[in-house]
Amino acid sequence: MPPVDFCGMELAHPIVNGSGTFDAIAAHAVFGDALHEHFPFAAFVSKTITIAPRAGNPPPRLWETASGMINSIGLPNKGLAGYLESDLPKLAALPVPLITNVMGSTAAELCELVAACDEQDAIRAIELNVSCPNVKTGLDIGADPVSLAEVMRAVRPRTRKPLIVKLTPNTADVALVAAAAEAEGADAVSLINTLRATAQKPGASGEPWLGGVTGGMSGPAVRAVALAQVSAVAARVSIPVIGMGGVQRGEHAAQMLRAGATLVAVGTESFRDPAAGSRIARELRRLLEP
Amino acid sequence: MPPVDFCGMELAHPIVNGSGTFDAIAAHAVFGDALHEHFPFAAFVSKTITIAPRAGNPPPRLWETASGMINSIGLPNKGLAGYLESDLPKLAALPVPLITNVMGSTAAELCELVAACDEQDAIRAIELNVSCPNVKTGLDIGADPVSLAEVMRAVRPRTRKPLIVKLTPNTADVALVAAAAEAEGADAVSLINTLRATAQKPGASGEPWLGGVTGGMSGPAVRAVALAQVSAVAARVSIPVIGMGGVQRGEHAAQMLRAGATLVAVGTESFRDPAAGSRIARELRRLLEP
Amino acid sequence: MSLAPFGRRRGVCASIRKVGSYHLLELVDRDGPDPEPGQFYMLAAVSGWGAGTDERPFLPRAFSAMGGTDGRLWFMLEDIGPGTHRLARLQKGEPLWLTGPLGHGFRMPQDGRRPILTGGGVGVPPLVMWSQHLVEHGVARTLQFGFRDTSHAAVAASFDSVQIATDDGSVGHHGLVTDLLVRELDRDPHATVYSCGPPGMLEAVRRLCVDRGIPAQLALESGMACGFGACFGCVVPLVDGSYARVCVDGPVLDATALDHVPAH
Amino acid sequence: MSLAPFGRRRGVCASIRKVGSYHLLELVDRDGPDPEPGQFYMLAAVSGWGAGTDERPFLPRAFSAMGGTDGRLWFMLEDIGPGTHRLARLQKGEPLWLTGPLGHGFRMPQDGRRPILTGGGVGVPPLVMWSQHLVEHGVARTLQFGFRDTSHAAVAASFDSVQIATDDGSVGHHGLVTDLLVRELDRDPHATVYSCGPPGMLEAVRRLCVDRGIPAQLALESGMACGFGACFGCVVPLVDGSYARVCVDGPVLDATALDHVPAH
Ligand SMILES: Cc1cc2nc3c(=O)[nH]c(=O)nc-3n(C[C@H](O)[C@H](O)[C@H](O)COP(=O)(O)OP(=O)(O)OC[C@H]3O[C@@H](n4cnc5c(N)ncnc54)[C@H](O)[C@@H]3O)c2cc1C
Ligand SMILES: Cc1cc2nc3c(=O)[nH]c(=O)nc-3n(C[C@H](O)[C@H](O)[C@H](O)COP(=O)(O)OP(=O)(O)OC[C@H]3O[C@@H](n4cnc5c(N)ncnc54)[C@H](O)[C@@H]3O)c2cc1C
Ligand SMILES: Cc1cc2nc3c(=O)[nH]c(=O)nc-3n(C[C@H](O)[C@H](O)[C@H](O)COP(=O)(O)O)c2cc1C
Ligand SMILES: Cc1cc2nc3c(=O)[nH]c(=O)nc-3n(C[C@H](O)[C@H](O)[C@H](O)COP(=O)(O)O)c2cc1C
Numbered sequence A, B: 001m002p003p004v005d006f007c008g009m010e011l012a013h014p015i016v017n018g019s020g021t022f023d024a025i026a027a028h029a030v031f032g033d034a035l036h037e038h039f040p041f042a043a044f045v046s047k048t049i050t051i052a053p054r055a056g057n058p059p060p061r062l063w064e065t066a067s068g069m070i071n072s073i074g075l076p077n078k079g080l081a082g083y084l085e086s087d088l089p090k091l092a093a094l095p096v097p098l099i100t101n102v103m104g105s106t107a108a109e110l111c112e113l114v115a116a117c118d119e120q121d122a123i124r125a126i127e128l129n130v131s132c133p134n135v136k137t138g139l140d141i142g143a144d145p146v147s148l149a150e151v152m153r154a155v156r157p158r159t160r161k162p163l164i165v166k167l168t169p170n171t172a173d174v175a176l177v178a179a180a181a182e183a184e185g186a187d188a189v190s191l192i193n194t195l196r197a198t199a200q201k202p203g204a205s206g207e208p209w210l211g212g213v214t215g216g217m218s219g220p221a222v223r224a225v226a227l228a229q230v231s232a233v234a235a236r237v238s239i240p241v242i243g244m245g246g247v248q249r250g251e252h253a254a255q256m257l258r259a260g261a262t263l264v265a266v267g268t269e270s271f272r273d274p275a276a277g278s279r280i281a282r283e284l285r286r287l288l289e290p
Numbered sequence C, D: 001m002s003l004a005p006f007g008r009r010r011g012v013c014a015s016i017r018k019v020g021s022y023h024l025l026e027l028v029d030r031d032g033p034d035p036e037p038g039q040f041y042m043l044a045a046v047s048g049w050g051a052g053t054d055e056r057p058f059l060p061r062a063f064s065a066m067g068g069t070d071g072r073l074w075f076m077l078e079d080i081g082p083g084t085h086r087l088a089r090l091q092k093g094e095p096l097w098l099t100g101p102l103g104h105g106f107r108m109p110q111d112g113r114r115p116i117l118t119g120g121g122v123g124v125p126p127l128v129m130w131s132q133h134l135v136e137h138g139v140a141r142t143l144q145f146g147f148r149d150t151s152h153a154a155v156a157a158s159f160d161s162v163q164i165a166t167d168d169g170s171v172g173h174h175g176l177v178t179d180l181l182v183r184e185l186d187r188d189p190h191a192t193v194y195s196c197g198p199p200g201m202l203e204a205v206r207r208l209c210v211d212r213g214i215p216a217q218l219a220l221e222s223g224m225a226c227g228f229g230a231c232f233g234c235v236v237p238l239v240d241g242s243y244a245r246v247c248v249d250g251p252v253l254d255a256t257a258l259d260h261v262p263a264h
C-alpha cells in the first residue's frame, strides 16, 4: 500500500479518525507513549472546535441501538482560544498531520475560526462541520446547497490551507450539496456525519432519553447508507472524498475506496477497539496487496 | 386496548403492515385459511400500484445489513387495471379494511390512480407513495415540500376517501414536508419509508450488488431514525400519523405511539415472522393494559 | 403442496453431525405437516442470531428438506456464511425458529419418461428426498451428483446406486456432473430431468435440456428475505420478461419457463 | 494509576460462578498490568455479542475490578441487560475482549481519617478491592454494604467484618446502608468515605458527606461507549457547571466536585 496523497499531505495509509471520536490527548494519558508509537491513524482530525467554549449537552448522552449507537454529545470544547492554547501544542506533537474541525453558526463565525487556524503551522488542513442550523432557514447549513455555497464564498478566501467540508447525511441529495461545496472551492469533502435519531426513556413516559433530546446515529447500522452517499458524492465531484460511517474492518474500508473515496475515517469502531484504526489499515493492506 | 379510530375506520388494534412487505394473496396460498382466521394486521395496506404494470428490478434485489436489510424491488405490480381486476376482489375478502398504496411520477398519473381508487367501495383509504423522483427537479416529490404541495393540490380533489401521504425519510426536514401535506389536505401521513442505501458485490470489483444499484434500508437498524422522524412529524402536524421503521416487538410499537403515532406499521419483521403483526399487537396490548 | 402452519414456530435440534464438508441437521417439528420433496423451510437460531460477521445474520435462511416424517425433519447444510455458520453450531436440544414447509416441490414425470436426478453441492437434499419418494412409488430413477472433492462427496456414501462426479477426480467421474447427464440423455432421451445445485450447474442443465427438448424441473436457490411471497426479493427472470418469485412460484420451476439461472 | 496496554486484547474466562444474584468472573489476562482499586475494564464477549434483545449489545461494557494479580482478574456482575446477560453466560476457556485497566482509582485517606467504605449492589467490587488494599497496608477500615435481599447479600458472606443492610430486612440492618453510614459518622466524624453503588445511594452519600464536611471519594457509574475518553459520552455534572468524563476524570471523583449524581 503506497503512501496516499491527500490535498498535498503524504499519508502513510488511507485510515484517519472521524472528528469527535478519538481524543488523542486523553488517550495518551490512558495508554501512555504506546499510543504515539502505534498511532492508529494516518492523520488526526480534532473534535469540532467552536469560537466560544461549550460544556456540551446534559447527560445521558449515549444510547445503544441495534448495531450502532446514538450520541448527543453537543460538541463540548474549550473554544477556539482554549484549543489553540492548550490542545494544539499537544496535538502538534502527534506523529501524524493534524486536521482541525471547526463549526460556526454564521459565516462570520466560520471565517474567524478558519482565519485563526490558517495562522497555525501545526494545522495542516481545516474541516468545516456544516451540521449546524442556519439561523435564517432553521435547516442545517450542510443540508441545503444554497446556504452552503453562501458560507463557502465567505470562508474560502480566509485560508490557503486545504478546506474539507464535512457533509451532513440528513439531506435529500447529498451529492448536490457536495457539488456546491466543490464549486465554491472546497478541496475535499468528508461524509457521512451521523444520522438524526432519538430514543425514549425505558418505561411508559415516552420522555426523551437523551439530555439533548435528539442525537446522531453511527456505527455498522449506518454503513450501507454511508456507502450509498459516498458513492453518490464521489461520482459527482472531482475533489477527494473522505468516506466514513460504520467502518469496522479492512473490507469496509476497501468498499469505501472502491466507491471512490481517497481516505476512510473510522469513528465508532474505535470505541470498541481503541487500536481499530491500525487494525483496519493492516487488514486493508492485506486486501490491496494480495 | 380499545378499538382505534383512524380516519373514520374503526380498527381492532393499532398494528397494520407497511406497504410492500406483506402479500396477503400469496400468503393465503402458502398458509391457507389460517391466515384469514388470524389475520395479523388491523388494516391491510397494498403494495404500491402504478398505472402501467411493472416487472420490477432485475435481481439481486436483497442485501442483508447489520440489523437490517436493503431492498431494491422496484415496485413490481400488475398496474392499475390488473390490480382492480385480479387483486382487488381477493383483498376485499380480507377480514380487515383495505388501504391501497399508489405511486405516480406526475400529478396527472397520481390523479388517475386516486380517481380510480375513489370509485372502489372495497378501498377504504388511499396511501400516496411520494418516494418517486419529480421529473423536473430530479428530487423525490416527497423530499421537497414545494413539489409535494403542488402534487397534493392536484390530487386532493379527486377523492373523498382518506388520503395518507407516505413520506420519504431521505430529506432534510421531514416535518416540513409533513406540514405541507397537512396544509394541502392530507388526512394522515405515514413514515418512514426506507433509507437510501447500497451494497457492493463481494470481491474487488466494487460493482453494485443490487440489480437496481441502490435500494432502501429497513429493519431494526433504522428504528432510532424512524422514531426521531415520527416524533418530529407528530409534534408538527395535527393529522394522524402511521409510524413505522424497525418495529419488532410491542415495546417498539408503544414507543411509536408515545411519540405521537396513531397506528404502527410492521414491515421487515414480518419477513422473519409471518405472524409478527399479531404478536406485536398482543405484546402491545399487554404493555398498555398492565 | 403441504400448507405451512401460519407464523414461525419453535423446532428443536434433535441431532447435528458433520459428514465431510456438510452438516446433517435433524429437527423435531411436532406441529408441522410432512414436507413434500422440493419444499423448503426458513430457519433461524433462537439465540445468537445476529452476532456473526458484520452483525449478521438478521433474516432467516432457506433450506430444502432432505426428509420429513413423524414430526422429524432432516436438512443438510454447508457453512458458507454467518447464517449457516450459526446453524452448524446448533446444540442438541437447542430451539430454533422454523417456518414451512414452503414452496412447490417436484412433480411426477409424464409420458413414462424416466427420471434423472442431477445435482450437486447443497442441491443434494431435495433430490435425495425426491429420489426416496420415487423409489417408494416404484419409479426407477437415475441419481447423479457432482461435488468439489472427497470431503464434499462423503455425504453421498450412504445413498443407493448413485453416480458421482468430482471436480478434482478424487471420487467417481473426473469432471462435471453434467457430463454424466449428457451420457444418460445420449443413451436414452425419453427422460425428465430433476436438478438442484449451484447456479452454474443449474444453468448448464437448463440449456442442455431446453436444447434437447427434454422436460426439466429445476429447484432454484435465491437470496430470500421471507420465503412466503411477501418481499418480492427472490425473483428469477422468465422467458416472457416477467419475474417469478422462487419462494412461492418455485422453488421448482420448469426449465422452459426460465430465461436463465442468475448467478446469485 | 496503572496504564492500560494500547488497544483491546483477548482475555480468557478462567472461571465463572453464581453467588446468589451475582456472577463472579475470573479472567486470565497475561498481558495486562495489575489494576488499582477503583479502576475498571471494558469487556465484551468475542462471540455472540450483538444477538441479545434489540440486537444488542454493540458496545463493550464497563466493570470494576474486584481484584487482580499475577495475570488474573476478578469481576462481579449482575445480569440486568443484554451485555451483562451475555457475559454471565461465558464458558470456562472462552475468549473475551478487554481494554484496561482504566480510570483513576481511590486515594489514601489524609490526616489520619479512618476509611469508611459504604456501598451496595454492583458497587461492591471496587470497595472490596480497596478494602483489601487498605488491610494489606495496615489501615483499619469500616466496610458496609446495602443489598436488596438475601440473594443479593449472599455475595458478602465471604467478606471479613462487614456491616450489612437489606431493603427487606432479611439480612443485617433493615433499611438503607446510609443509615449505617450516618451511625458511623455520628460516632466519629474524623473519617473519609469511599462509596460505590446505585445512583440513589451515591447521591445520598454525596449529600450527607458534603453537608457534614466529610471528604468522600465516590466511584461513579455512567453509560459508556469507549472507556478511554474518546466519546465524551459518560459525563457527570460538576459544581462549576462543566462536566467530567467518568472514564478518564473518574471513575473516582470527590463528592465536593460533583453537582449531583445523575440517575442514569
Ligand atoms: C429454496 C432454497 C433452498 C436451499 N437449500 C439449501 C440447503 O438445503 N442446504 C444449504 O446449505 N443451503 C441451502 N440453500 C442456500 C442457503 O439458503 C444459503 O446458503 C444461506 O442463505 C447462506 O446464508 P449465510 O448467512 O450462511 O451466507 P451469506 O453470507 O448470506 O452468503 C450466501 C451468498 O449470499 C450472498 N451474500 C453475501 N453477503 C450478503 C449479504 N450481506 N446480503 C445478501 N446476500 C449476501 C453471496 O452471494 C453469498 O455467496 C437454499 C436456498 C434456497 C433459496
Ligand atoms: C466504571 C464502571 C464500573 C462498573 N462496574 C460494574 C461492576 O463491577 N459490576 C456490574 O455488574 N456492573 C458494573 N457497571 C455497570 C455496568 O457497566 C452496566 O450494568 C452494564 O453496562 C449494563 O449493560 P447491559 O447491556 O447488561 O444493560 P443495559 O440494557 O445497557 O442497561 C443498563 C442501563 O442502561 C440504560 N439503558 C437501557 N437501554 C439502553 C440503551 N439501548 N442504550 C443505552 N443505555 C441503555 C438503562 O438505564 C439501564 O438500566 C459499571 C459501570 C461503570 C461505568
Ligand atoms: C460520539 C461521537 C462524537 C462525534 N463528534 C463529532 C464532532 O465533534 N464533529 C464531527 O464533525 N463529527 C462528529 N461525529 C461524527 C463522526 O466523525 C462520524 O462522522 C460518524 O460517527 C460516522 O462514522 P462512524 O460510523 O465510523 O462512527 C461524532 C460521532 C460520534 C459517535
Ligand atoms: C421489501 C420491501 C418492499 C417495500 N415496498 C414498498 C412499497 O411498495 N411501497 C411503499 O410505500 N413502501 C414499501 N416499503 C417500505 C415499507 O413499507 C416500510 O416503510 C419500511 O420497510 C420501514 O419499515 P420496516 O423497518 O418495519 O420494514 C418496502 C419495504 C421493504 C423492506
Ligand code: FES
Residues within 6 Å of the ligand: C223, C224, C225, C226, C227, C228, C229, C230, C231, C232, C233, C234, C235, C245, C246, C247, C248
Ligand atoms: S423470499 Fe420474499 S418473496 Fe420470495
Ligand code: FES
Residues within 6 Å of the ligand: D223, D224, D225, D226, D227, D228, D229, D230, D231, D232, D233, D234, D235, D245, D246, D247, D248
Ligand atoms: S466513555 Fe467515552 S469518554 Fe468516557
